[in-house]
Amino acid sequence: MKRIQYHQYGGPEVMRLEDFEPTPPSPGEVLVRVRAAAANPMDWGIRSGAMKMVTGRKFPRALGHDFAGVVEAVGEGVTRFTVGDEVLGGASIKASGAFAEMVLAAEKGLVRKPAELSFEEAAAIPTVGLTALQAVVKKGELRPGQSVFVNGCLGGVGRAAAQIALAHGASVGGSCRATATQDARDLGLDPIVGFDFDPTALVGRFDLVVDTAGTLPADAAKRMLKPGGRIVGIHPTPVNIAKSALPGPYHVLIARPVTEDLAEVARAAGRGELRVPVARAVPLSGAIAALTELERNGTPKGGKLIIAVE
Template identity: 80%
Template sequence: MRRIQYHQYGGPDVMRLEDFEPAGPGPGEVLVRVRAAAANPMDWGIRGGAMKMVTGRKFPRALGHDFAGVVEAVGAGVTRLAVGDEVLGGASIKASGAFAEMVLAAEKGVVKKPAELSFEEAAAIPTVGLSAFQALTKKGELRPGHAVFINGCLGGVGRAAAQLALARGASVGGSCRATAMQDARDLGIDPTVAFGFDPEPLGGRFDIVLDTAHTLSDRAAKRLLKPGGRIVGLHPTPATLAKAALPGPYRVLVAQVSTEDLEEVARAAGRGVLRVPIARTVPLTEAIEALTELERDGTPKGGKLVVTTG
């Protein structure tokens, strides 16, 4: 089997496509033959050493989190999944390994793929879908009839959050690049404003303010909020976690692996409620070049980079 791995923390130049011997699944684990895997910024953050306290210093280390494929083998105690099941899910932060022909993952982080989705579409869902769902429902306490404002409404998590909120009977406003405002309106996001907007005309209109872009000032977020509303951030740093621990409207999401939540997200995608656009698809043999371009230049824009194994 082949996978993208690295022998030291560092930049894109440390990535290698190499042979490896996949381990058999242990208790509660599944071995999946990968058909497609999707890139997320956390992939190169982890490879750069941003989470050394979790990932450790044992090399080589594998790369990639989100995947879709077919179950090859199951470990002891696995009850929801069986050999031959088509699935989507995420590898653990510590092990990673989605950019590969085989990946080992905990059963709790893997669910059956809706038949309506291709493997490429399914691989694009886990991280952005789960983050959006948990930010809205766990931290934002979303209810039908709520008004939600999403700063960065056309980013991966922002777009997913907009679709999920609208499907649950909320109204959604948001901010994005000025050149992309019509795209936001086409999703049903109204009002739509450009980044750097004046919050005064929208003052006091929203039950939830979701800052996916991490660019909204506290003053602006609070001005948008209704009394009793909630501001949800997606960047858990010591400063934001400390702010969330204080009395007030601010909360920060630390996404958690949840089978139930991932199943909910997968069902939404299967119904067509949630669609994560794919900007580019490349085979595993060309993935290092494509991942390097995405990390360094931010291209392709407008959707996910998906790696396929043929």
């Protein structure tokens, strides 16, 4: 079997496509033959060593989190899946390993892939979908009929947050690049503003402000809220965590891999209520070059980089 791994923490130059021997699943684990995997910024954050307190110093380490594929084997005690089931989900942060021909994952980190989705579409969902759902519905406490503003409404999490809010009966506005206004309008958003917008025109209009880009000043967000409104940020920096602990409308989300939330996201995608665009798909043999380009240049834009595994 092949997978992308690295033998020391560092930049994209440490990635290697190498042989590995998949281990049989332990109790509660599922071995999945990967059909597609999706890149997320946290993948290179982990590889750079930003989470070494969690991931440790044992090498080689595998790369990649989000994937979709077919169950190859199940460990003792696994009850929700059998060999041949099509699934989507994520590997653990410590083990990772989705950029591979096979990956081990905990049963609780997987749900069934909706038949309506391709493997590429399904692989794009887990991280952005979970984060968006937990920001809007769980932490944001959204109710039908409320109004939501998504800062960064065409980013991965932002687009998912806007779609989830719309599906829950909210009216949604957002900010994006001026050249992408039509894309936001096509999602059903109104009003739509640029990233450097003046909040004066939006004072007191929203029950929930979700800052997915991490660029919205707190004072501006507060001015946009109706009485009793909430602000949710998805970047759990020390400053944001401290701000969230203070009295007031600001709350920071630390997204967690909750099985029920992943299942809800998958169902929404199957119904067509959630779509995460795929900007580019590359084979595993070309993944290192594509991942390097994405990390260094931010391309492709407008959707996910998918590694399609034959």
